[in-house]
Amino acid sequence: MSVLKQLKLRGKRQAKLLRALRKSMSLRLRINRTDLIRPRDILVFVTLRNEVARLPFFLDYYRALGVGHFLIVDNASDDGSAEYLLEQRDVSLWSSSASYKDASFGVDWINHLLWRFGPGHWVLVVDVDEFLVYPFCDTRPLSALTDWLEAQGRPAFSAMLLDMYPKGPVTAQPYCAGQDPFEIARWFDPTNYIIRRNSELQNLWIQGGVRLRAIMRDTPAQAPALNKIPLVFWARKYAYVSSTHMLLPRGLNRVFDESGGEQASGVLLHAKFLDTILGKTEEELRRGEHYAQSREYRAYDAMLHRKDSFWCEWSTEYINWRQLEILGLMSKGDWA
Amino acid sequence: MSAQRAPASAPLGVVILCHTALHRVAAVVRFWLAASCPVVLHVDRAVPEADLQALRAELGAQPLLRFGPRHRCDWGSWGLVAATQDSAALLLDDFPDVTHVLLTSGSCLPLRPVAEMLATLQARPCVDFIESVPVAHGEWILGGLGEERFTLYFPFNWRRQRWLFDRAVELQRRLRVARRVPRPLVPHLGAQWWCLTRATLGAILKDPARPHYERYFRRTWIPDEAYFQTLARLHAAEIESRSLTLVKFDRNGRPNLFYDDHLHLLRRSECFMARKIWPEAAQLYDFFLNNRAAKLDPVPPEPARIDRYFELAAAQRRDGRAGLYMQSRFPREDASRVKSAGPYSVFWGFDQIFADFDYWLGQVSGLRVHGHLYAPERVQFHGGAKVWHGALSDAAAIRDYHPRMFLTNLLWATRGERQCFSYGPSDHMDHELDWFMATDMNARLSMITGAFALSIFRSGQTGPELIARLTEAHKREQEFLAILRSRWAVAEIRIHGLAEALGAPQQVLGGAIEGVADAPARAIHGWPALRSLDGFDAFVAGLSKQGLPPQLRKDLTL
Incomplete structure (x- = not known):
């Protein structure tokens, strides 16, 4: 890499961190329980808006994996999400009524909280509808994985987004608070993923799955990115660039093997396609606060009104991480 | 003490x-x-x-x-x-x-x-x-x-x-x-x-x-x-x-x-x-x-x-799992000679010579044989399916967005079953895909060169664009041949001229399906009939008068 290129990337990273600092001005502290964070705790960082129904299962899921503390930015919820979170003993909460879009879709807020509280911890940055599945997650807590990664000298762990959907119209089965969303959205596309290298940041760019097959079939280039690096041993100089798709410094994006071997990786099960999407879609279309002029949401809206199903005869029903490994969606690498 | x-x-x-x-x-x-x-x-x-x-x-x-x-x-x-x-x-x-x-x-x-x-x-x-x-x-x-x-x-x-x-x-x-x-x-x-x-x-x-x-x-x-x-x-x-x-x-x-x-x-x-x-x-x-x-x-x-x-x-x-391309395994082009999850056969021009080629091959091999996977309008999966293993879509736009990954995904999703499909100059050909197949040990590429002319001949088209179409198809075929003949090609490659294939069709076909269909199955189903060539000689002669390039004329002379 040329010196010029290095300087350019460093400039980009510093601009990202400065921007995070500037955008953090809109964050208002609601409750700070970060004094409860112990030195080896794994921390979860989340931005959310109106997710009160999803929160109970979400928090319990990650508590069961052994997460120590949740640091959450509430983007002006009016459904009681903030009130619910204030009562949780392992949650620190900030709120912002500023624009989600202006804060790089929440990345700036999260980068700032990561900068303040992340260094020296393994951090997991997810949305409320993303559930991490990693090798041996049914028998080993998350700290087993992070201990191993640390011993291997690997600071980042890849977990691509896997869109889950129900059989039949998306809105046919109502989701109740506290329920496991994958009782409803149990299906996924096993092998239609398209991968390219992004030479600038050296990450892989993955598109595909049901959103490519069913929604973007005529405009595949616009299909959303599914590559994610949500689990990182944080240092103050790090910054997420675009959602959790990639990081700077770019060495963190080298989560894949190029000589034929497999590195360990996981999957983020994405419980987006539940009946809750109906309200979200309408709201987002009104607000226009999502990526690429909310193009994705307009497509959902059309689809939901037709009562289409995402399901096809080659959809696969979710069983466990071993199944995802056999399908080649994730790998245990040499973590035995 | x-x-x-x-x-x-x-x-x-x-x-x-x-x-x-x-x-x-x-x-x-x-x-x-x-x-x-x-x-x-x-x-x-x-x-x-x-x-x-x-x-x-x-x-x-x-x-x-x-x-x-x-x-x-x-x-x-x-x-x-x-x-x-x-x-x-x-x-x-x-x-x-x-x-x-x-x-x-x-x-x-x-x-x-x-x-x-x-x-x-x-x-x-x-x-x-x-x-x-x-x-x-x-x-x-x-x-x-x-x-x-x-x-x-x-x-x-x-x-x-x-x-x-x-x-x-x-x-x-x-x-x-x-x-x-x-x-x-x-x-x-x-x-x-x-x-x-x-x-x-x-x-x-x-x-x-x-x-x-x-x-x-x-x-x-x-x-x-x-x-x-x-x-x-x-x-x-x-x-x-x-x-x-x-x-x-x-x-x-x-x-x-x-x-x-x-x-x-x-x-x-x-x-x-x-x-x-x-x-x-x-x-x-x-x-x-x-x-x-x-x-x-x-x-x-x-x-x-x-x-x-x-x-x-x-x-x-x-070593990883051969043929798997995913978030934490993405080998470079030259990382290995086995680049795909399983063996596959590509037939170039066979469907122009043999009647109902896909159907016949399916009968003798017991496999689900596809048509032209890279046809411009849509993916011709076996039986005209709209989705295939792995939830692969038949949408041409998705396939053409990354033709090579379309193939590696198909081969990964169907590992254990040999994939057979037709490919030719009328398809959405892709340079990266062509190189991939030529340098993949799992690929078996069987070609009958010049067979594209039969498809143009049968289209009934006449007039000045005809020669342009033929020349274009010929050029694409030559480019593909150049890749197959390069010193990097490691696939199992068979190349036959049109005249050779028509002269000894069973020999050419027998070689292409060796190991894919066994002798008893062939004995039961016989060999496929040849498609009619009536009028093709006159067609080529007519084109020659209109100024068909000599190299092309040579390839098409039976």
């Missing part, structure tokens, strides 16, 4: 080197003490005093427990050997009943009751269990230096001062530094964890030349894998070169950790100890320290199964 007051003990003493997870160490110490085995605990000097005091308090006053003089034990440093020497000397001095000394680490876990171990040791009381392999047999080493460990100086720490370490090695190689091994030592290597007899260990510790040897070993690399292993060869009566401690190393030479879900594996080990145990593996500690196996049916030892388990993991990291 204190021989009279020394507490009676079991004949096995244990030295434990620890630096972390002290609560687990305490549990293991209590396990040994409960069996009257004396323990000398070496706590790394880097451990904070408060933690040490907490450990002492947790263990309480124990007549069979001593704390060894503390050293700083960096990975691969002399400190590990010094700590072992001092602690072992303390053990031998303070506990005269001890006939064997077991060296373990704080993350080792006993797998069997002490009585079993004592029985094994007493059955052959003079044997030292220490892995000790002559350095000349280099296989023992997993990555890293071999003989040079003993002939160079190593003033820098490999883990913390890697750059300086590498430079120092380079410099010494250039200067041809060659330290001499002190006589009469013969360098041996082996796992750090051993079980020595009092006689052997005492002789090593009291060797009059010990200061001389020490000066030498202090500057070798990873002396804890060499010092006792070499000196035991000098003093032991009988060595059994294996460790009683199960350790499985990964590709970087680090020990794999054992977790709760390894319980069934560890029960099948023949070893007495295992390392490293993940400190949070509560179930393992509970199971083995409390001998829960006593209440269960015995399990026959199957050490090969443990080896295989870790070998599979190492292979997955090193």
Whole structure:
């Protein structure tokens, strides 16, 4: 890499961190329980808006994996999400009524909280509808994985987004608070993923799955990115660039093997396609606060009104991480 | 001096080197003490005093427990050997009943009751269990230096001062530094964890030349894998070169950790100890320290199964699964000659010569044969399916967005079933895809060149664009041929001219489907009929008059 290129990337990273600092001005502290964070705790960082129904299962899921503390930015919820979170003993909460879009879709807020509280911890940055599945997650807590990664000298762990959907119209089965969303959205596309290298940041760019097959079939280039690096041993100089798709410094994006071997990786099960999407879609279309002029949401809206199903005869029903490994969606690498 | 007051003990003493997870160490110490085995605990000097005091308090006053003089034990440093020497000397001095000394680490876990171990040791009381392999047999080493460990100086720490370490090695190689091994030592290597007899260990510790040897070993690399292993060869009566401690190393030479879900594996080990145990593996500690196996049916030892388990993991990291392209495996173009998940056949021009080619091939092979997967309008999956295995869509836009990944996805999703499809100049051809297939060992490409003209002939089209279309198709075919004929092509490639294929159709087809369809099936279904060529000669003659390029005319003359 040329010196010029290095300087350019460093400039980009510093601009990202400065921007995070500037955008953090809109964050208002609601409750700070970060004094409860112990030195080896794994921390979860989340931005959310109106997710009160999803929160109970979400928090319990990650508590069961052994997460120590949740640091959450509430983007002006009016459904009681903030009130619910204030009562949780392992949650620190900030709120912002500023624009989600202006804060790089929440990345700036999260980068700032990561900068303040992340260094020296393994951090997991997810949305409320993303559930991490990693090798041996049914028998080993998350700290087993992070201990191993640390011993291997690997600071980042890849977990691509896997869109889950129900059989039949998306809105046919109502989701109740506290329920496991994958009782409803149990299906996924096993092998239609398209991968390219992004030479600038050296990450892989993955598109595909049901959103490519069913929604973007005529405009595949616009299909959303599914590559994610949500689990990182944080240092103050790090910054997420675009959602959790990639990081700077770019060495963190080298989560894949190029000589034929497999590195360990996981999957983020994405419980987006539940009946809750109906309200979200309408709201987002009104607000226009999502990526690429909310193009994705307009497509959902059309689809939901037709009562289409995402399901096809080659959809696969979710069983466990071993199944995802056999399908080649994730790998245990040499973590035995 | 204190021989009279020394507490009676079991004949096995244990030295434990620890630096972390002290609560687990305490549990293991209590396990040994409960069996009257004396323990000398070496706590790394880097451990904070408060933690040490907490450990002492947790263990309480124990007549069979001593704390060894503390050293700083960096990975691969002399400190590990010094700590072992001092602690072992303390053990031998303070506990005269001890006939064997077991060296373990704080993350080792006993797998069997002490009585079993004592029985094994007493059955052959003079044997030292220490892995000790002559350095000349280099296989023992997993990555890293071999003989040079003993002939160079190593003033820098490999883990913390890697750059300086590498430079120092380079410099010494250039200067041809060659330290001499002190006589009469013969360098041996082996796992750090051993079980020595009092006689052997005492002789090593009291060797009059010990200061001389020490000066030498202090500057070798990873002396804890060499010092006792070499000196035991000098003093032991009988060595059994294996460790009683199960350790499985990964590709970087680090020990794999054992977790709760390894319980069934560890029960099948023949070893007495295992390392490293993940400190949070509560179930393992509970199971083995409390001998829960006593209440269960015995399990026959199957050490090969443990080896295989870790070998599979190492292979997955090193080689991965052929043909898999995913988030954490994305091999470069040239990383391997097998680039796809399974064998596949590509037929170029066959459907223009043979009537109902796809159907016939499906009949004789029993496979689900596709049409033109890269047809411009949509993917022609078998039976006109709209989605195929893996939830692959028939949408042309998605396929054309990344034609190569469309193929690798299909091959991965259908692994176990050979894929057969037609391909030709009328398809959405892709340069990257063409190169991929030509350089893939799994591909079998069978071509009949010039057959594209039959399709244009049958389209009934006339007029000036006809020659343009033919020329264009011919150009694409020539480009594809150039790739197949390049010196990088490793696929199984058969190329036939149109005249040759029409002259000996069964021979050409037979070669293309060799191994795909067997003879009995062919006997049942026969050969496919040839499609009509009436008027093709006149068609070519007519084109020649209109100015068909000579090369093309030659290819099309039957």
